[in-house]
Structures are given as structure tokens and as C-alpha cells.
Amino acid sequence: MTKELAISTRGLTKQFDRYIAVNDVELQVAAGEVYGLIGPNGAGKTTLIRMLAAAEEPTTGEIYINGDRFLRDQSNPKLKQRLGYLPDDFPVYEDLTVWDYLDYFARLYRLREPRRTQRMREVLELVQLTSKRKSLIATLSRGMKQRLSLARTIIHEPILLLLDEPVSGLDPIARMQFREIIKTLREAGMTILISSHVLSDLAELCTSVGIMELGYLVESASLSELYRRLSRQQIILATLGDLDALKAELKNNPLVDNCEVLVGKNQVRVQFSGTPDDSAMLLRSLVEAGIPLSEFHCTQEDLETIFLKMGHQQAS
Structure with missing residues (x-):
């Protein structure tokens, strides 16, 4: 029996005027994988992730999340409930405390008490920010802000996590802390797609990698197969x-x-x-x-x- 696919795309294409950002991509990610999307800036990684997160409409092609198809021109609320999306430029609200920020997003996802408070405690524990719950976000380091953004992304217990360049601009220790959290999430059964152009970040995290160039997915394979074939x-x-x-x-x-x-x-x-x-x-x-x-x-x-x-x- 083949593993269930968390993500499957067919002929996925995104065109802006004459520019084709994502070109006929057939991506398959099995449930439970950490899939690393590698490629230089401008390769189409962000556009692809935005389409998977339903933040961008494809020009043509189909997207299936855990076997269910994204429907065009509809809000797809059920599917979005299963997704956690961390864009590379998401703002954190500097004048809120860590707790109020998380509470705001938990309410947006309609988490009700007592589950809401319980879940907020869980994610703060996971991203190691429990001691900062009353701190203003403005006082946090860049690494802490990124971990808080991750907490906000998983507050509603998604089964698929889409992370766009999550460790760019972080120092080596913050990068390592972030990687450890990703490993914990994977062990908890989440499927994670993570993009980066820093290969060393992905090599020890990922089970599979896809390589994008100029809008095309030029390679997609398990890490062990890539090593066997090319290393x-x-x-x-x-x-x-x-x-x-x-x-x-x-x-x-x-x-x-x-x-x-x-x-x-x-x-x-x-x-x-x-x-x-x-x-x-x-x-x-x-x-x-x-x-x-x-x-x-x-x-x-x-x-x-x-x-x-x-x-x-x-x-x-």
C-alpha cells in the first residue's frame, strides 16, 4: 500500500502577465515527510507555496491536500483548517504581548475555552517561549519572534505545515533551535514542506527534497535516493x-x-x-x-x- 499523499499537484502553473513563475509542476509529498524545497531566489518556491496555502490562485492545474481538491474561486475553509502557513515576511505585532498575540490567532481559528488556553500553553512550551508569555513582542530577539510566528502557525493543530524560508536571517543558534522544533513536529506526525536556499539547513531535517529552477521542479526524490544516485x-x-x-x-x-x-x-x-x-x-x-x-x-x-x-x- 502506498503512503497517503499530503500534497499532490497536477500541471500546476502560475503566470503573471508574460512571466511564468511556476511551470507545470507535478509535486508529490507523502504524509509524514519533511520535504525540502531548494532553489535560488526567483526559482518559484514562494509562488508554489502560496498556491499550496490557497493564498494564490493557480493559472492552471490542480492541487490536492490529503486527497481533497482545492476548489477555484472558493474559500475552501475545511482545507485551510488543515494547513499552517508561515510566509517569509509575516509581520508580528510589536505592541502586543506574546500571550495576547497567540490569543488573537487562536480566536481567529475559533478555538474555544478551555481548549484555547490549553493549546496556547502547549505551543508556547513547544517553541520554548513559556517564560516570555507576558513580554512585549518588541522586546524579543529575531529568533524568538520566528519561533512565536511558528507557534501562531500551528495553534489550530494543522496536519500540513508550509514554511517559506523560515530560518533566513537567523543566527546559527536560533537556526538550530528552530530545526529542533521542526523535528519535534515531525515526530508528532505533521507533514512539513520547508523552503530554503541554505542547503545545510535542510540536509539534516528533510526526508525528501525538491529542486526548483526557473519555475520548474527539476528534481524530486527522497534524500537517501539522491545520495545513492548522485553522491x-x-x-x-x-x-x-x-x-x-x-x-x-x-x-x-x-x-x-x-x-x-x-x-x-x-x-x-x-x-x-x-x-x-x-x-x-x-x-x-x-x-x-x-x-x-x-x-x-x-x-x-x-x-x-x-x-x-x-x-x-x-x-x-
Whole structure:
């Protein structure tokens, strides 16, 4: 049995005058996934998310959320109840307290007492702002404001979360805190679509990624499949002895390619096309050749390298 699709689009297109912002996108996101939407600014990510959030009407095409179709020219209140949408430029009301701000949105979503207060406490706990409930929003750091915006986005317990560039402009600690909250939401069973042009933010969060360029969805796959298909294995080696001796020995192995000396370190990085057994044999042969190795570890190209490589393939 296939997993239920939280999002499914068919031929989804958005045209502004002569400019096509989103071009014939067929997007499928399974329930329970964290789906990362990657692409440079202007690729169409925001327009796509706005259409999924029913904030923008498609020019053509269809959108299904958990199997139910968005109907054109209608307000789709039932579907919107299931969605939480965090745009990249949503204002927070600086002169309200954290509690009053959340209370305002909880009422907009028609949460009634005693559930409303209970839910507000839950989301404040989740985004780690319980101690700030009486503070004016103007006094919060940028990271706290972003976590408060997330709390507002999930106050009505949506099952699908659409986050547009949620960590842009945050410092590394605030980014990490935000990522941890996303992981908690995923564990609670939410489906999350998150866009960014900062790949390192998505690599450890996402189960799948889609890559957008010039309005097209040029790639959509699970992270494990992308790594399997596009990521080459690498081995980092360091020696206490002569680097040239190590490099000469590595050249003898037909599975080793592209030996690169890492600047400022007595280390080399090589591309390796063998199996784990082959890498164990390589290690043994180096030791037997008398190379005083101080480091030998296998790694994979990261998401950023894969992404850049794909860009070159498409450009060439």
C-alpha cells in the first residue's frame, strides 16, 4: 500500500502577465515527510507555496491536500483548517504581548475555552517561549519572534505545515533551535514542506527534497535516493609521514580517483568508487606499505556538492 499523499499537484502553473513563475509542476509529498524545497531566489518556491496555502490562485492545474481538491474561486475553509502557513515576511505585532498575540490567532481559528488556553500553553512550551508569555513582542530577539510566528502557525493543530524560508536571517543558534522544533513536529506526525536556499539547513531535517529552477521542479526524490544516485563516496586520509609517499601509494589503486591535498593539513581527500570491503582492503594495503596513517575515514559528498553538481549538469 502506498503512503497517503499530503500534497499532490497536477500541471500546476502560475503566470503573471508574460512571466511564468511556476511551470507545470507535478509535486508529490507523502504524509509524514519533511520535504525540502531548494532553489535560488526567483526559482518559484514562494509562488508554489502560496498556491499550496490557497493564498494564490493557480493559472492552471490542480492541487490536492490529503486527497481533497482545492476548489477555484472558493474559500475552501475545511482545507485551510488543515494547513499552517508561515510566509517569509509575516509581520508580528510589536505592541502586543506574546500571550495576547497567540490569543488573537487562536480566536481567529475559533478555538474555544478551555481548549484555547490549553493549546496556547502547549505551543508556547513547544517553541520554548513559556517564560516570555507576558513580554512585549518588541522586546524579543529575531529568533524568538520566528519561533512565536511558528507557534501562531500551528495553534489550530494543522496536519500540513508550509514554511517559506523560515530560518533566513537567523543566527546559527536560533537556526538550530528552530530545526529542533521542526523535528519535534515531525515526530508528532505533521507533514512539513520547508523552503530554503541554505542547503545545510535542510540536509539534516528533510526526508525528501525538491529542486526548483526557473519555475520548474527539476528534481524530486527522497534524500537517501539522491545520495545513492548522485553522491560519490570520499575518503579522507592523513599521514604522519610524507604526503607524496601516501599519494604515490593511492595511485596504485584503480578505485581511487582525484587525489586532492587539503590546504593547511597533512590530509588528502580522494573519490572512491569501491564497496566498504574495498575501502578496508585499501586501508590494509596502505598499512602494509608502511604509510603511518593517522586518519582514514569514509564520507559522502554532502547535499550542497550534489546540488552544485546537478546545476553544472543542467547548465552544460
